[in-house]
Amino acid sequence: MGFIESALIIAKKDLALEIRGKEIVTTSVFFALLTILVFGFAFDLAHSQGHQFAAGGLWVAILFSGALTMNRSFLYEKDNDCLSAILLAPVDRSSIYFGKMAANFTLMLAAEAFIVPVSIVIFNVNLMERFWLQVAALLLGTLGFTAVGTLVAAMSVNLRVREMLGPLLTLPVVAPVLIASVEISTGLIRGDELDQFIVWYQALVAFDVIYLVVPWLVFEKLVEQ
Amino acid sequence: MRGALGLERLTPRKAQNLSKSGHAPLPSGASSIICYKYYIPAGFLTRDIRQAWVGRPEKSPQTTGQKDIIRVLRGWMEQANSAPPAVEIVSVVKRFGYLTAVDGVSLTLEKGEFLTIFGPNGAGKTTLIKIMAGLTNPSSGSARINGRPVQDHDDEARRDIGLISHQTFTYGQLTAMENLLFFARLYGVEEPSARCQGLLEEVGLSKRSHEPVRSFSRGMLQRLSIARALVHDPSILLLDEPFTGLDQHAAETLKRQLRRLKDERRTLVMITHNLEQGVALGTRVVLQVAGKFVLDTPAESIDPVQFGKVYFEKVGQEHY
Numbered sequence: 001m002g003f004i005e006s007a008l009i010i011a012k013k014d015l016a017l018e019i020r021g022k023e024i025v026t027t028s029v030f031f032a033l034l035t036i037l038v039f040g041f042a043f044d045l046a047h048s049q050g051h052q053f054a055a056g057g058l059w060v061a062i063l064f065s066g067a068l069t070m071n072r073s074f075l076y077e078k079d080n081d082c083l084s085a086i087l088l089a090p091v092d093r094s095s096i097y098f099g100k101m102a103a104n105f106t107l108m109l110a111a112e113a114f115i116v117p118v119s120i121v122i123f124n125v126n127l128m129e130r131f132w133l134q135v136a137a138l139l140l141g142t143l144g145f146t147a148v149g150t151l152v153a154a155m156s157v158n159l160r161v162r163e164m165l166g167p168l169l170t171l172p173v174v175a176p177v178l179i180a181s182v183e184i185s186t187g188l189i190r191g192d193e194l195d196q197f198i199v200w201y202q203a204l205v206a207f208d209v210i211y212l213v214v215p216w217l218v219f220e221k222l223v224e225q
Numbered sequence: 226m227r228g229a230l231g232l233e234r235l236t237p238r239k240a241q242n243l244s245k246s247g248h249a250p251l252p253s254g255a256s257s258i259i260c261y262k263y264y265i266p267a268g269f270l271t272r273d274i275r276q277a278w279v280g281r282p283e284k285s286p287q288t289t290g291q292k293d294i295i296r297v298l299r300g301w302m303e304q305a306n307s308a309p310p311a312v313e314i315v316s317v318v319k320r321f322g323y324l325t326a327v328d329g330v331s332l333t334l335e336k337g338e339f340l341t342i343f344g345p346n347g348a349g350k351t352t353l354i355k356i357m358a359g360l361t362n363p364s365s366g367s368a369r370i371n372g373r374p375v376q377d378h379d380d381e382a383r384r385d386i387g388l389i390s391h392q393t394f395t396y397g398q399l400t401a402m403e404n405l406l407f408f409a410r411l412y413g414v415e416e417p418s419a420r421c422q423g424l425l426e427e428v429g430l431s432k433r434s435h436e437p438v439r440s441f442s443r444g445m446l447q448r449l450s451i452a453r454a455l456v457h458d459p460s461i462l463l464l465d466e467p468f469t470g471l472d473q474h475a476a477e478t479l480k481r482q483l484r485r486l487k488d489e490r491r492t493l494v495m496i497t498h499n500l501e502q503g504v505a506l507g508t509r510v511v512l513q514v515a516g517k518f519v520l521d522t523p524a525e526s527i528d529p530v531q532f533g534k535v536y537f538e539k540v541g542q543e544h545y
């Protein structure tokens with residue numbers, strides 16, 4: 001069984017579970033939309049400088065919804081101790097991590113398909129004016145966040161305080177990704193030249209690579225009992 | 226006895242492995258099982274061959290087909306005679322902080338043995354099974370499955386193990402078929418749909434194969450759990466209190482299935498608290514107390530009436 005093949009089998013199963021239960025996307029989208037609405041009420045965005053807050057608001061909403069997604073993903077494995085059954089299978093244990101991360105990444109992108117249009121309406125700013133550059137920022141930012149969040153979810157799945165510990169561990173580690181993503185989105189909204197913020201793209205790619213390599217190295221040790 | 230011949234499963238995967246290892250290739254048409262004294266591929270279990278080999282095993286083969294079978298049988302005999310033990314545990318110790326859950330346990334199980342492990346709660350039985358399954362690494366000592374070190378996450382060793390626990394290892398939102406298909410694909414089972422359908426029929430769940438598992442009763446879940454553990458056709462089955470929570474009917478069904486697995490010469494290791502059941506099913510019995518084996522004896526040597534007394538004496542002496 002190849003690494004990618006087993007990761008895809010696990011990702012497919014996780015997506016099937018979500019399609020059946022609709023627990024993660026429903027709650028995370030709803031939570032994100034509430035966050036955006038609160039931002040909308042807190043600041044008089046229609047009459048003030050909405051573009052100053054739009055990028056931050058968008059990424060905070062994505063972050064909050066993502067925290068819910070990550071927390072939930074390993075709980076499916078905890079029910080009936082399914083993780084043990086997966087660990088028994090003759091597959092590379094890192095592929096379990098990458099399979100679950102791929103599923104979380106897909107679910108977060110699905111949530112963002114709702115979050116971004118609502119943000120455009122509430123913040124009254126066209127976030128997607130420079131479409132492909134913004135899409136690249138969303139993909140890279142989401143990837144980094146998902147990589148860290150999935151690892152933390154695996155670490156905290158057996159803890160009683162996982163609901164609290166997950167975000168507490170994730171947010172500091174993921175801060176560089178969040179900062180780079182906000183800087184890129186702000187630059188895109190302001191209409192800055194690409195040269196002015198390309199360094200943030202580079203930083204984002206670098207952190208993504210780090211956040212993908214580290215779990216690949218440590219996940220097997222992490223799930224050993 | 227190591228290398229003893231008897232009932233054996235000859236799956237396409239094993240046949241392929243044998244061919245690779247230089248043994249005679251599997252004649253076309255051979256697929257699975259077996260009977261009587263020799264290993265005979267199912268495709269060749271015609272009436273004539275049964276009579277020729279069971280009734281008159283010394284008779285010289287007459288046809289090319291029979292010669293092919295004999296070549297395969299000889300290969301299997303050689304393989305059987307040189308086969309490592311199904312389970313080999315040497316001086317295994319497992320510590321959790323100050324607690325020693327398994328304390329220097331050694332165990333050798335030959336193919337086809339059915340080991341029943343008894344012991345009070347906290348004796349380290351589940352930890353021992355987890356070490357055999359490769360889910361937990363021992364603090365010291367080694368565990369081998371069919372000669373391969375299980376703690377090295379050897380793929381072939383893991384492929385040989387099926388685990389049934391009181392946890393069902395199933396996803397409630399998925400159907401029985403989806404659950405089995407997921408694990409079948411994870412193990413790289415060929416033709417997973419057919420395999421899963423066949424297993425669901427074997428455990429009597431084919432009519433409810435497309436219902437979400439969360440609607441299943443405890444007995445049905447345990448039957449599904451058996452199907453899941455067998456989906457990759459493991460030669461060794463580890464069972465951790467499989468009768469927990471089952472009603473009388475479901476327990477009888479499970480017992481029947483375990484007897485069938487025993488007849489198929491799979492190696493079974495079962496933890497149970499039911500003395501009568503464990504002695505009746507097993508071929509060998511061990512009693513684990515405070516991480517150590519305090520009794521290791523063939524099941525046939527046990528007097529079922531007296532065993533309860535022996536059990537409480539041993540547990541009382543060592544544990545309380």
